[in-house]
Structure formats: C-alpha cells, structure tokens
Amino acid sequence: MQYIMTFFWSFLLVSMLTYVVSSILGVDPNFGLAAILSVAVSILVFIIAAVLPSAPVADTDSHH
DSSP: OOHHHHHHHHHHHHHHHHHHHHHHHTTTOOOOHHHHHHHHHHHHHHHHHHOOOOOOOOSOOOOO
C-alpha cells in the first residue's frame, strides 16, 4: 500500500509542478513527461528510504 500511495502523491505533486512551470514558461503542459518523472521520483524516494536508517542508533558510551 505504501508503494501505491507514494506513487499517487509523487504523481500528484509532479503533475502540479509540471503545470505551474509550463504556465510560467507559456507552453502547453506535458503530462506524459510528468508521469515518467513521477515514476522516477517514486523510485528515488524508495531508494532514499532504503538507505536511511529507520531507528536512531543507541549511544553505548553514556557521558552523564
């Protein structure tokens, strides 16, 4: 379920970004490109989530 929601939010945000940037540039929005970029953003988010530790490391040397 987390993969589906991650793709959904990345698609929504990248589509919004594509629309805003294309409006600023004065060109037609390309939502096919937005779909491809959202897949790339989703994969990047999954890679970052896999690399980052999920819990803080406990400090064994307590200096209190």
